[in-house]
Amino acid sequence: MGRTYVADDTVQKYLSSLHTAGGVCITGLLIGQLSLQRDYVLLSTKTPHRDSDGPGEGHSSSGLLDDADLEWATEHAKQVSQMLPGGMSVLGVFLIVPPELSKEAPSTLRRLVFAIEKHISKGRLWDLTEEDITERVTLQICSKTKKALCRSFDIKDPKSSAKPADWKYQPVSSSSWPLVTCTVALDLQISLPLKSLDDICIKEGLRSWANRIKAAVCLINGKLVADESELVPGQKKNPKMGKQKFQVQVLLQTLEDMGSSAVTQCCRSFISIRGAVHCRAYLQPNKPRAKHAVEAIRKDLMNTVSCRVNMLMEDLLMNEFNDQGVMTGVQPLPHRVFVALPASDFRLCDYVFPDESIADVAERLHEMLDSRVTEESIDSSLEPTHAKTPMSSRTADPIQHSRASKQHIEAPKDIKKSNMQQYYTGDFYIPLLIYIYIYIYIYINRTVVI
Amino acid sequence: MVLVDDGAMILRLGGGLEFLCQLDVSDASQRQLEVSRSFADLRSRVKAESLVFSLTDSALFIWPNKSFQASLDDVDESTACGELLQSEDDDGGGKKKKKDKKSPVVNLRFMMEITEPTEPSAPCLYRENKKHHCIRMVLPMDCVVTVRSDETFGSSCKRLLRALSTQLSEMEAVTLRHMKDTDVPVPRPFHFSLPTSTELVTIVYPASVDDKGLESFRKELHNRFELPDDRPYFRRSNAFHFPDEPYKTREQNYHHYMQDRMDDNGWGCAYRSLQTICSWFRQQGYMERTVPTHKEIQQALVDVGDKPAAFVGSRQWIGSIEVQAVLSHLLGVTSKILFVSQGSELPSQGRELANHFLTEGTPVMIGGGVLAHTILGVAWSETSGKIRFLILDPHYTGGEDLQTITDKGWCGWKGPEFWDQNAYYNLCLPQRPKAI
Numbered sequence: 001m002g003r004t005y006v007a008d009d010t011v012q013k014y015l016s017s018l019h020t021a022g023g024v025c026i027t028g029l030l031i032g033q034l035s036l037q038r039d040y041v042l043l044s045t046k047t048p049h050r051d052s053d054g055p056g057e058g059h060s061s062s063g064l065l066d067d068a069d070l071e072w073a074t075e076h077a078k079q080v081s082q083m084l085p086g087g088m089s090v091l092g093v094f095l096i097v098p099p100e101l102s103k104e105a106p107s108t109l110r111r112l113v114f115a116i117e118k119h120i121s122k123g124r125l126w127d128l129t130e131e132d133i134t135e136r137v138t139l140q141i142c143s144k145t146k147k148a149l150c151r152s153f154d155i156k157d158p159k160s161s162a163k164p165a166d167w168k169y170q171p172v173s174s175s176s177w178p179l180v181t182c183t184v185a186l187d188l189q190i191s192l193p194l195k196s197l198d199d200i201c202i203k204e205g206l207r208s209w210a211n212r213i214k215a216a217v218c219l220i221n222g223k224l225v226a227d228e229s230e231l232v233p234g235q236k237k238n239p240k241m242g243k244q245k246f247q248v249q250v251l252l253q254t255l256e257d258m259g260s261s262a263v264t265q266c267c268r269s270f271i272s273i274r275g276a277v278h279c280r281a282y283l284q285p286n287k288p289r290a291k292h293a294v295e296a297i298r299k300d301l302m303n304t305v306s307c308r309v310n311m312l313m314e315d316l317l318m319n320e321f322n323d324q325g326v327m328t329g330v331q332p333l334p335h336r337v338f339v340a341l342p343a344s345d346f347r348l349c350d351y352v353f354p355d356e357s358i359a360d361v362a363e364r365l366h367e368m369l370d371s372r373v374t375e376e377s378i379d380s381s382l383e384p385t386h387a388k389t390p391m392s393s394r395t396a397d398p399i400q401h402s403r404a405s406k407q408h409i410e411a412p413k414d415i416k417k418s419n420m421q422q423y424y425t426g427d428f429y430i431p432l433l434i435y436i437y438i439y440i441y442i443y444i445n446r447t448v449v450i
Numbered sequence: 451m452v453l454v455d456d457g458a459m460i461l462r463l464g465g466g467l468e469f470l471c472q473l474d475v476s477d478a479s480q481r482q483l484e485v486s487r488s489f490a491d492l493r494s495r496v497k498a499e500s501l502v503f504s505l506t507d508s509a510l511f512i513w514p515n516k517s518f519q520a521s522l523d524d525v526d527e528s529t530a531c532g533e534l535l536q537s538e539d540d541d542g543g544g545k546k547k548k549k550d551k552k553s554p555v556v557n558l559r560f561m562m563e564i565t566e567p568t569e570p571s572a573p574c575l576y577r578e579n580k581k582h583h584c585i586r587m588v589l590p591m592d593c594v595v596t597v598r599s600d601e602t603f604g605s606s607c608k609r610l611l612r613a614l615s616t617q618l619s620e621m622e623a624v625t626l627r628h629m630k631d632t633d634v635p636v637p638r639p640f641h642f643s644l645p646t647s648t649e650l651v652t653i654v655y656p657a658s659v660d661d662k663g664l665e666s667f668r669k670e671l672h673n674r675f676e677l678p679d680d681r682p683y684f685r686r687s688n689a690f691h692f693p694d695e696p697y698k699t700r701e702q703n704y705h706h707y708m709q710d711r712m713d714d715n716g717w718g719c720a721y722r723s724l725q726t727i728c729s730w731f732r733q734q735g736y737m738e739r740t741v742p743t744h745k746e747i748q749q750a751l752v753d754v755g756d757k758p759a760a761f762v763g764s765r766q767w768i769g770s771i772e773v774q775a776v777l778s779h780l781l782g783v784t785s786k787i788l789f790v791s792q793g794s795e796l797p798s799q800g801r802e803l804a805n806h807f808l809t810e811g812t813p814v815m816i817g818g819g820v821l822a823h824t825i826l827g828v829a830w831s832e833t834s835g836k837i838r839f840l841i842l843d844p845h846y847t848g849g850e851d852l853q854t855i856t857d858k859g860w861c862g863w864k865g866p867e868f869w870d871q872n873a874y875y876n877l878c879l880p881q882r883p884k885a886i
Contacts, residue, residue, distance in 0.1 A: 185500075185567035189470055191584040217504070217511075217561065223521050224509040251502050251511065251561040254465035255588045260657035262469070262587035262634035268579065270472060275573030312575055333573040386572040 002165040003135050003152050005091075007032075007041035008172040010343060014044050014370075018096055020143045025064050026096040027073050027112065029080055033087050034133040035284045035292075040172055041091060041137070042346060045080065045369045047073045064101055064108040073112060074119040080368055081120050082307045083348050085338075086180070086281025086300025087292075090120060092137030092152070099144050106162060109138035110153060117155040123203075123310060125210035125302040128156065131295070137165060173285075174345035178231060178244040180220075180281045180293045183383075184301055185274075192269040199313065202271065206309060210302050212252050218294040219249040227291035231283070243345070248279075248297045277304055278336055278382040282346060308333045311351060337361060337380040339373050347379070354386045459531060459554035460650070461595050462692070463503065463610045465561070466588040467492055467618075473583040473632060482626055485585075485634075489622040492589070496614050500563045503607065505534060505556070513563075514607040531556065531606055532599030554599075555694050558610070560591070583632045592639045593617055596649045613652075620654045628656040635659060640689040646675055650690055661685050661735055668886045680884040687735030705729065705741070705844065712744055715847055717765045720822035721747055722844035723815040724773045727824070727880055728781065730813050736883060737781050750776045769817045770878035777880055788877040793818065793869035799877075800830035800837045810882045813842070818875030821845070825877075829863070838863045 011030075018026050028046035032039060050072045065073070073093075081090050093112050097105045113136045121128075128134060134156040140149040150167035154160040190205030192198065217224065220231070232244050281296035311334050316327045334351035339361070341348060348369070350361045358375045365373050471488040473481045495501070499516040511521040518527040525533075534556050593613035597606045621637035628635050635656035642651050653671065655664060668684045677683050705725035714721060721744050731737040742750070748764070751757040756775050768776075774785040786806075790796055806814065807827055814825040827840035846860040855861055869875065 182565045183567065183570060185564050185570065186573060187564070191472075191586075193584075194581075216564075219511065219521060222519075224511065249563055249565045251504070251563050253561060254559060254591075255468055256466060257590055258466075258588045258636065260636055260638075262585050262636060264632045264634065265584045265586075266475070266581070267472075267584045268581055270578045270580070270582065270584070272576045273573070274571070274576070276567050276570030277573055308573065309575065328577050328579050331575045331577065333575055335572065384570045384572045386574075 002163055003137070004038040004166040004168070005041055005137050005150060006038055006168060006170050006172065008043075009169055011041055011044045012169045015094065015096075015141060015148075016146065018046060020096055020098065023098050023101065025098070025101065027065070027069075028094050028096075029077055029090050029116075030092045030094055030137055030139065031080065031084065031088060032091050033282065033284050034089065034091060034135075035286065036133070037286060039091055039133075039135075039137065040284055042088070042172060042174070042344070043341070043369070044094060045371070047076050048367050048370070064095075064097065064104050065112065070111065070115055074115050076368065077116040078119050078122075082303070083350055083365075083368065085347065085349055086279065086296040086303075087283055088346070090116065092139070094139040094141060096141045096143050099142055102140070102142060105140045106138075106151070109140060109151070110162065113138055113153055114155060114158070123306060125206055125306045126214070126299055131291075135163075135165075137167075138162070139167065174282075175243055176285045177345070178246060178283045178285070178288055178293075180246045180248055180283065180297050181279065182248040182250065182297060182301075183276050183278050184250060185276050186305065188271075188273040190271040190273070191265060191267040192271065193265050194268050196268075198269075202309065202313065205271070206306055209305075213250070213298055213302060215253050216298075217251040217253065218297065219251065220246050220290055220293060222247075222249065225290040227289065227294075229290050231288045231290055231293055246293055248293065250297075250301070273305075273309065273333070275333065276384055277301070277308075279304060280338070280347065280349070280382075304336060308336075308351060315353070332386040335380065335385055336383050337378050338382055339365065339378045341369070341371055341373065352380070457599050458596055459535070459556060459599050460692070461531065461556050461558065461597055461606050461610060463558045463560060463591070463593045463614065465559050465591050467495075467591055469585070469587045469589050471585040473585060475581050475583060478631070481629075481632075485625060485629070486622060489618055489625075493615055493618050495562075496560075496611065496618070499568055502561045502563050503558045503610070504561055505558055510534075511561075512603075512607065514611055518604055518607070525603065527602060527604030529603045530600050531597050531603055534603065555692050557694070560614070585632065585634050587634065587636050589618075589621055590636070590638055591617060592641070592652070594641055594650050594652060617652065617654065624654045624656050628659060640686060642684055642688060643690045644675055644677065644683060646677065651675070653684060655686065660738065662738075665886065672886055679886060681882065682735065682886045684886065685735035687733060710743070714744060714765070717767055718744060719844045720768045720770075720773060720815065720817055723813075723817075723822050723824040723842075724768075724776060726842060726844070727773070727777065727813050727815060731781055731783065731880075736783070736885075739780075742776070742780060746780075747776050750779045754779050767822075769822075770815055770876035773815045773817075773878045777878075783883060784881050786879040786881060788879060790818075790875045790877075792871065793873050793875060794866075794871040796869050796875065797835065797837045797866045800828065800835070801832070803828045804830045806879050810879070812880040812882060814880075815878040816875055817878075819870040819873035821870075826861075838865055839868065840864075841868065 007030075018028075020026055026046050028044055030041050031043040031045070032041040050069070077090050077093075084090075093109060093116065095105055095109050095112070117136060134154050135152045136155050138151050138153065140151075141147070148167060150165045151162035152165040153162060188205060188209050190201060192201045219225075225231075231246065279297055279300045281293070281300050283292055283296060312331060316331065319327065332354050334353050336349050337352055337358075338347040338349050340346065348365075350364060352358075352361055358378050358380070361378055362373055362375055365371055469488060469492065471484055473484050497515060499513065501513070501515050503512040503514055504510065505512075509522060510525055512525070513519040520526060535554075591614060593610055595606060595609045595613060597609075617639060620639075624637040625634060635658035637654045638657045639652050639654045642653065644651055655667075668682070669679075671677075671684050672679060675683075682688055705722045712718070724747060725741050728737065728741045732739075732741060745762060747768070748757070748762045751768070751772055752759055752761055754775055756772065770787060774787060777783040777785055788799060788802065790799060803814070803825070806812075816823050816825055822844065824842040824844065825839050826842055829838045829840075831837070841862065841864045843860045846855060848854055
């Protein structure tokens with residue numbers, strides 16, 4: 001019995017709008033929600049263009065995807081997965097191939113889907129459990145006939161083979177999907193012992209915080225609800241109920257006894273992470289249970305914290321690399337903003353550093369999700385904001401910084417390219433102007449001489 | 451004794467609070483201030499709106515600092531505490547647990563809510579690169595209030611909050627008093643029931659200091675509560691046992707033949723009886739070392755000069771005199787010896803034995819004929835002279851099966867006919883040491 005994937009009509013529209021030129025394939029992501037009965041595909045986006053110096057794009061002699069393409073696609077998947085609220089995830093991939101390359105498509109899809117899952121789960125504070133659905137979808141579309149072949153793989157089993165799956169298009173009304181939200185106050189204290197590595201300690205600290213979150217009691221709309229009980233009893237009777245909203249409260253259990261003496265460690269550094277973060281999750285509309293709501297919010301909370309801390313750490317590392325020294329004092333964590341995609345009620349999110357602007361967010365959304373959003377539709381009010389930090393406290397090059405969170409993961413060629421642009425800007429035109437000036441001078445003098 | 455009379459119940463609040471403190475590496479004088487500051491921070495945390503009380507095994511959550519918000523609609527500030535006993539059963543499943551209705555202890559745990567912050571601030575990471583000692587421990591909070599069952603839940607919660615704050619202050623005092631440099635003992639509360647008080651008294655002890663080291667503190671407590679100096683009330687083993695708690699340690703351990711892989715079938719009964727007595731002293735807190743093995747008992751007798759060196763490792767019997775000697779040497783316990791020339795005369799010792807159990811309460815070793823036993827109690831009627839003895843028989847060679855042990859009478863009440871009517875018996879009556 002294969003899985004059923006119900007894809008929204010907008011997905012169909014998008015996939016048919018993608019045209020390939022010549023013998024070129026297009027890879028992309030399928031985004032939505034996994035559930036026991038069926039999986040919903042709500043959004044799809046192609047892998048963004050990777051600037052390569054080579055002649056062709058995405059097509060090399062060694063199969064449909066070379067290693068650089070694969071790395072690019074998995075990085076794109078990771079970036080996109082960080083833009084998804086709770087309950088939503090990257091369900092799988094699609095591949096549009098010309099008929100002559102369709103033989104290699106299944107193995108490429110398999111490579112892609114496993115690599116993406118591996119990359120996305122790196123650094124995650126939670127692991128897949130028995131309760132989680134581990135099937136991922138691959139959609140192979142022939143660029144000529146537009147025929148789609150849908151298969152699924154169990155990413156828990158590295159040796160799993162493709163299983164046939166059903167793919168059908170159906171309008172998915174986002175308004176009937178229950179929404180679960182909460183605002184969480186963070187208070188993490190991490191000590192860094194002598195002779196320890198920063199990132200290992202921080203990872204440890206995040207992990208022990210995540211364990212407390214996993215053990216925490218979650219109340220839904222102020223009450224303790226049994227795991228298996230339905231969130232919205234009798235929903236089928238009233239389909240026009242409007243969006244159901246649920247507020248979750250997270251209560252941390254107290255800690256276990258430690259013994260007869262306090263633990264004393266000699267430490268070189270101390271890190272404290274504080275502030276309020278907004279968490280959001282969507283639940284599929286078919287009889288969602290309390291445990292789904294709780295799991296979705298928990299995962300969203302853990303993801304948003306680990307994502308932001310990692311982004312900040314990478315940013316600080318870049319600054320250290322540029323001789324700014326180890327950052328101390330208060331560092332603002334990126335701020336979470338939410339934006340509804342056109343023709344959908346689902347809000348995706350993005351993270352903004354204090355010196356980035358809403359325009360940067362719009363641009364990133366366009367690049368990552370191939371979607372145009374207006375700046376007005378970006379909601380930055382759900383979390384308290386920092387005061388804008390002056391440019392001088394960040395790296396000297398504003399262009400380099402505004403893409404800092406993305407730049408280090410782009411292929412190194414891009415950094416080189418922007419340096420080259422500077423070269424062009426600075427050192428190319430000045431000699432040219434000099435030549436023009438000399439030419440004019442000679443011309444004028446010649447005329448005078450005559 | 452704590453009197454839980456009709457209409458009274460105990461509300462017990464527990465939980466672990468994380469204590470975190472950064473101590474300067476070089477400047478020792480600042481350390482006490484830092485510790486005090488961390489405790490002050492914890493005291494303000496328990497006053498925060500994010501503190502939540504949860505009733506164990508139920509769906510009830512209360513925010514005592516947030517105008518008594520509750521997760522169940524039928525519970526509010528004016529709910530009587532007695533009704534909480536009903537709430538404990540009803541966890542939404544509708545199943546009524548087999549609960550001891552006489553048990554008047556309501557257990558609450560505190561938790562911290564991390565959602566809905568009152569003053570949300572933008573998320574930041576703060577880093578300080580300074581060498582320091584990081585002290586981390588979990589404070590095992592344990593507060594108890596005795597309430598009437600018609601007292602409102604709101605007022606009892608207020609009392610619990612005060613108790614929580616007070617306990618933190620007491621923990622601070624104990625920590626400051628007993629910390630050495632960066633070595634910090636965990637302050638642990640114990641509850642005691644005293645003859646001079648109807649409510650439980652809670653004392654905080656540093657976990658890493660043993661009872662011996664706390665003797666002077668106990669003297670102060672005896673003075674404060676006007677208690678006699680000859681018997682302990684404040685040792686850790688004297689702590690009040692809550693009705694709903696499982697027994698952590700039995701009154702004494704049942705030592706019998708063939709235990710601990712020691713094949714002493716036929717010769718070791720007096721040794722086993724002695725071991726049972728030692729375990730009683732250990733449970734009561736008079737002895738901290740482990741119960742002595744056969745070899746250790748024999749060695750003790752050699753050490754006091756009672757037996758030759760060859761005694762160690764032999765299978766020789768010992769009698770009540772030897773038991774007295776070992777108790778004196780290893781535990782510092784003196785014992786009275788009683789002698790009856792005939793087993794039939796034992797009932798006449800009824801008064802003496804009853805008195806012993808009333809005042810000392812220690813198990814009695816009785817040896818005679820060729821057997822030794824342990825007497826744990828006596829039921830004696832002054833008017834009729836009828837007597838029964840609660841005997842723990844060390845001749846049992848079976849496994850640790852309580853059912854068999856009690857069913858077959860290896861531990862049970864015996865009449866005077868149990869004894870060999872013609873044999874003479876020696877009884878060793880250990881005296882409880884006069885110490886606190």
